[in-house]
Amino acid sequence: MTDHKACPVPTPDSVRAAYSLIIPYIHRTPVLRSETLDRIASTPQEESAFKGTAFEGQKPATPIFRLYFKCENFQKIGAFKARGAFHALLRLCSELGIDEVRKCGVTTHSSGNHAQALALAAFTLNIPAHIVMPSISTKSKIAGTRAYNARVIFSGSTEPERVAIVEEVIKETGAILVPPYDHPDIISGQGTAGLELQMQVEDLLKDSDTENNPKNDSVLNAVITPLGGGGLLAGTATYFSTKLSTYVFGAEPSFEGGDDGRRGLAYGSRIPTVSTLTIADGLRTPIGEINWTVISDQNKVRGIFAVTEQQIKDAMKLILESLKVFIEPSAAVPFAVILFDEEFRRIVMKEGGKVGWDVGVVLSGGNTTVEAVCRLYNES
């Protein structure tokens, strides 16, 4: 892929341009609301939840939330990753010509949603795809990737082992690398989830009466997305960076140092390696370099919050049972922040006051199985 050192940093305009390119290829996923989840999120936490935290002995915050769940679990291949993959390929085709891209093919390494997303985009555009997957990948993910006619090449499961195989593939085939998150075209593509959410909330609030929206305007006060490699968060934050009344927040798992974003902000620089087995398996990666330049810019991302494994499970259970959508654990992390992060809840209480905040919550994907969900809850 075009060397990203030569690429411009993504802008709101590049997100808009990405949207007009990919719109024929992706789903406009629905935005769902739930009075029950609004009520639960707007209920103060029990004081006992603060035991051993900085908030022990303090009065729980009383924020008021109106939540807008952007259901990217209904996106093609079951995750927002289809947006970035289609955008990156369409940009490649317009830069190099589609014949050249078809001649070279594309490659990546991924055990997860990016593998299927790139396979789908390449299949749709009739471009050969060579996907390097760890040989321990689950069968359904390998089958899902092969279903789009991609060539699957197995590797060991560590990063250096995967990279070595990708380099072999490139040497052998001339395939162009499409990275999963650390590229401006990927970031702009993922940012279209935020753009679409904003358009849909404008439509919803325009039609609603003042009882449901006491603010009586059409602006989200905040959007919160999961943070793994940082494509979705950086893209969303880029899109909203010129909308000064909408703050963007990131949400991470804290387990085994999975909160590399939060730690990086405290430390003052990107944390390049992460080794966590959090249940939020889409968020186990370190943040990409370009992603970090966006995410560490406080004018773009106002804050990053992290939650525990139990909090992710509690939030996921509420989304399954009340919102009735099937999501993977990574997608529940932002709602867990809304429910359980007292620092975040204080911001909303203080700035939203009696009117409260309209908050967009990106449900990033739904690629899990009934067995995996049951393992999650049987263990607890």
Place this chain on the structure above:
Amino acid sequence: MTDHKACPVPTPDSVRAAYSLIIPYIHRTPVLRSETLDRIASTPQEESAFKGTAFEGQKPATPIFRLYFKCENFQKIGAFKARGAFHALLRLCSELGIDEVRKCGVTTHSSGNHAQALALAAFTLNIPAHIVMPSISTKSKIAGTRAYNARVIFSGSTEPERVAIVEEVIKETGAILVPPYDHPDIISGQGTAGLELQMQVEDLLKDSDTENNPKNDSVLNAVITPLGGGGLLAGTATYFSTKLSTYVFGAEPSFEGGDDGRRGLAYGSRIPTVSTLTIADGLRTPIGEINWTVISDQNKVRGIFAVTEQQIKDAMKLILESLKVFIEPSAAVPFAVILFDEEFRRIVMKEGGKVGWDVGVVLSGGNTTVEAVCRLYNES
């Protein structure tokens, strides 16, 4: 409630009238599609699946399906029942005057979705509600009903015990009975799910290219709904009864005689009692009398098919994992018929031919819990 012997049988016009009455109170639930589920449904069964059946040794059918899932799990209170409850109360108010209905209050007995639906409708219209629930009802259902300010009165779990308590409530308070399914206003209200589905599919097919819809018209060939008490099936069949190119089918569990609809058709009259502990717990009831007059009319319902517990579980797992929506087992029964009932699949193959059929599938509700889902799959 008005004695239904004096009420007219529902008509397509009464379903349309119901829709204009309830539209401010209900959600227009989305219609979802899935290429993966279309492909799975359009794959012939394995011959081995026919062992011990009438189809043993025969060539599996090769039907082609394009499926439109009407997601009533996203309806208010998580099930289509909100449609009938709002309609019945609004009709009562227009017949008796809202002051009279508020003075009397309303009552019903239900352990399930109708209890919450009536409680919500009564709460919304500021009418007192007295809901008789078996004392063994799950806590979340009791809490869900009480959340709408309804008075919950406990009873034993058998039908006569519940009815006796309802009669006491009526004697004591003058409350008006709103039955869960056996009433024309309930049937017309539930039928609005079919009406809305038809409108939405017209919109979808109008916009689609001929590749996705080789028929190039805007008509569903069939709609299939779950069959318990028969409100949803009778209402849907009533609405489509004048649309001669759309057939309506019912889907039941076969476990422990839960297929009372199918058996009733074979026997030539309604089966008045059913005693099954099928996992499709919304479908354990016998069909209502008025419902039966509609459902046994072959010009309205073309056929009723029944599936096993394992088939329901297999269908439900596919809907959770591929469609990414959270449903209760009852809602999976129609898709189980599509996947596994060879007689139904032969009809679609024979009449749909190489073009196939566009089939609406009503996902009736999503009121279950993660624990209940896990119990279902851990046992297998």
